[in-house]
Amino acid sequence: MKSRSPLVNRIAIVVCAVVLTSLVSMATTLAVSKSIEGNATAINLAGALRMGAFRLLAHAAGPRDNNTPGGNTSSLADDYEASLTDSLITRAIPGSADHALANQYRAITAYWEQTLRPGLENHPQGAPVSANMLAATENYVNSVNQLVSMLERRTEARIGLLHLIQIISLAFSILIIIALFVDLRNRVLKPLRKLVSIAIAVGEQDFSRKANLQGSDELAQLGSAFDQMSSELALTYNELEERARSKTEELEESHAALQLLHASSRNLFANHDLCDGAVPMLQELEQLLGIGPIRLYLHDKESAEPVQAVTTASTERPFYCRDHHCNACLVTPEVYDELPIEEHDGRRLLLPIRTPSGLLGTLEVWYPADKGLSKTARRLLETLSDQLATAIFLERQITEQQQLTLAEERTVIARELHDSLAQSLSYLKMQVARMRRLNIEGDQKISYDAILEELSTGLNSAYRQLRELLATFRLKLDTPDLATALRKTIEEFSERLGKSVGLKYNMPPQALSPNEEIHTLQIIREGLANAVKHADATEIFVEIVFDSPQVKAKIRDNGKGLPEGGQPVNHYGLIIMQDRARTLGGQLTVQNHAEGGVEVVLTFVPKSRHLIPTETSST
The missing domain is CATH 3.30.565.10 (Histidine kinase-like ATPase, C-terminal domain)
Incomplete structure (x- = not known):
């Protein structure tokens, strides 16, 4: 069974103390009032006993009157004794045998029974009261006076005790109420004020306020929960601020990267120069995103491995570089050793450079392992790979178109040469052959044969050269x-x-x-x-x-x-x-x-x- 909480326990203790004080006060008041119940009547009756004793003495000394009912001394003594032993008096007498009041009452009763009543009954009617009889009566009355005084003192003592109990109960109740108010102020009001002030401060985005409540009651636990909540809210708020700041920086980087990609894409498609257009853009992108080096590999059907075409950082001049005045990608060994490559705890991201027609190459991006690569940076690099794929694809298309155009032009030239100059040379060769068959006699034959030989040699050389030209023009890269x-x-x-x-x-x-x-x-x-x-x-x-x-x-x-x-x-x-x-x-x-x-x-x-x-x- 789960025990009640400390605050409820304290309230229960206070309520129980108040209830207990009230019950004790009421019980003792009831007991005391019960103990003195009938004491006033007993005192009155006891006081009447004094007068009754003197009346009996006076009756005994007076003339005898037999006509008066109950006028004899014995009957009057019986009535007096009935008053002496009346329950109203005996009820006021303590039951304890050794109590002074009980002893006094027993002494009075014994004196009455043993001395005064027999003296009164034996006293002759109408005879003067003797000195002994008067002394006995006065002694008896003094004993009754003493009994009355004792009853009065006992009653007053009980009343005083009742007053004391009332005062003690009142004082105890006041102390309980004061302690309750002090406890409520220290354990409830002050913690509540602190909690309210913390709630107001949290509403104003001030998470530095702490309750620091001691104890194990509900408000202390609530204060501890408020402190923990405030700390967690502060941490969450700082994390949110940091995330917002990070997102803002990331968006700024993304915006700058998009502007860079836009400008670089125009440069790529404008100057048709992959290395010149890509390296500056990639280096700016590295500085912007905190990554690098970046390498571009092109896939060659004649090579089993991809061939590197672009790099942003190299200690030696790349194999494909043809401009010894360009140092865009060259870095010192010290700078290269600081780059996040595989040997220096770097991570590699490979992005395919792909078009619907196939895979053109691979973009290799290195980044620090401890920082990672954000989603925004990854999306930007994917966009970059798409732009590079488009640029490379267009360049290859242009190259193929140029090859086709060049082949067509050469074919046209070869056809024109074949249809014009080649036919003319063939015709001249046939004419030379016809002239050789002519029978020319005399001195002119020597010079005639020499001229024909020169014409034949020239035509053969020209025809051979023309065939070489035709073979050249008809050659194409298929x-x-x-x-x-x-x-x-x-x-x-x-x-x-x-x-x-x-x-x-x-x-x-x-x-x-x-x-x-x-x-x-x-x-x-x-x-x-x-x-x-x-x-x-x-x-x-x-x-x-x-x-x-x-x-x-x-x-x-x-x-x-x-x-x-x-x-x-x-x-x-x-x-x-x-x-x-x-x-x-x-x-x-x-x-x-x-x-x-x-x-x-x-x-x-x-x-x-x-x-x-x-x-x-x-x-």
Whole structure:
């Protein structure tokens, strides 16, 4: 069974004390009043006994009157004794045998029975009262007076006791009431005032007020609950303020990030430069969100692993970088060691760069493990990945369109050349053949044959050069990238050579524009064709590498080498290769190698829109 609370217990104690005081006061008052009940009558009757004794004495001394009923002394004595033993008197006498009042009453009764009554009854009627009789009567009356005095004192004592009990009860009741008011003030009123003031302070968002109530009663428990509630409200309020502040800062960051994404998206789609458009924006986003480094990987069908295309922090110049004057992503080792990467307790978020047509790449975002990544930051990065996906997809679409346009233009040029110049040259060759069949005699035959020979040689060279041009214009990239087209070319010439042609390819994806890819592939094909047809080579090795900021293509064979003039007779392939190199803004060197054979080296700086444009290029 659950016990009552301390405050209820105190109130119950006070009520019980008041009730008990009242009951004790009423009980004692009732007992005392009961004990003195009939004392006044007893005192009156006892006082009448004195007069009755003298009346008996006077009757005994008076003349005898037999006509008066009950006039004899014996009958009067009986009446007197009945008054002496009346219950109204005996009830006022204590029942205790050793009580003084009881002893006095017994002494009076005995004196009456043994001395006074016999004397009165034996006294002759009408005879004068003797001195002894008078003395006995006076002695008896004195004893009755003493009994009356004792009754009066006893009654007064009881009345005094009753007054004392009333005073004590009143004083005790007053003390209880005072203690109750003091307790109520200290244990109820003051705590209530504190609790009310705390409630008002909490309503005014002041959570510093505390009740600090001592004890175990309800108000102390309520005060403790108020203190705990105030502390929890203060903590909750501070948390809410902190969350509101954090949300505000997050919204401000989100707003700034959205503005940055908006400006950067325009920059991405305007200048068609992934690295130049993405790196500054990503670095600003890192500072804004407290993340980084951020890396962008593109998926290449020819590579098993994604190829890094953009990074915001690197200690070494990235492989794909072609501008040695740009240090946007380069940081010192000390700064790099502070970045939250895997070795420095960082966490990585991978976001797919995806379009409905497929996966284009992956955005790798590093962030501190202790701070985490907010939902707002994650949404912003997802928006960024969508923008990058759109930009990359559009760039690839533009590249493919440019390749298609370039191929169509070259096809048109090849058709025009074939339909006009090629037919004209064929016609001239037929005319030369007809002239050879003419029978010309005499001295003119020698000069005539010489002229025909020169015409035939010129026409054959022009026709051969035209066929090379037609082959060049009809060449198109029907593969997704230069690497695949180059491998197919190597397979083609390996079959023609009868032995595998060596290949070393190390180029970033989409490093060259469609026009640069076409010219580079054609120069390599022309070099391979020369090595197979004219050099009598048995081993050929092709190498194309990206040595930032240059692209270097090399074709080397172990053939017979170039003639002393450097250019084979009636062969215009090298001239066309030189023209292509100049179109690329590069340089072509063709020379005999010290170990034998010919080495063709092409070097140029790409002008692809995917890479940072350079103001000065070195060869």
